[in-house]
Amino acid sequence: MATTTKTVYIKGKRSCGVCQSMKEAGLSLGSLFLCQDCEQEIMRLEPGEDAYQTCVDALKRLWN
Structure with missing residues (x-):
């Protein structure tokens, strides 16, 4: 499966x-x-890596 990368410049x-x-x-x-x-x-x-939970917590802010 091909992946695409999109970057938004501001x-x-x-x-x-x-x-x-x-x-x-x-x-x-x-x-x-x-x-x-x-x-x-x-x-x-990967789940279980130290930085994984930090990133998950930051992304949860999308819904707050």
Whole structure:
């Protein structure tokens, strides 16, 4: 199955909802901004890894 990558570019920097870094490129998911670095990290994480739960908790903010 082919995968596609879409990046939304915005004017100015925003704070990433996972790492809290100020970045220009990334995804806007509802009220959450996700930088490219965190997007790539999430894609490679496996359940049980230390950073996995941190990412899950950050993504839960989409529905809050």
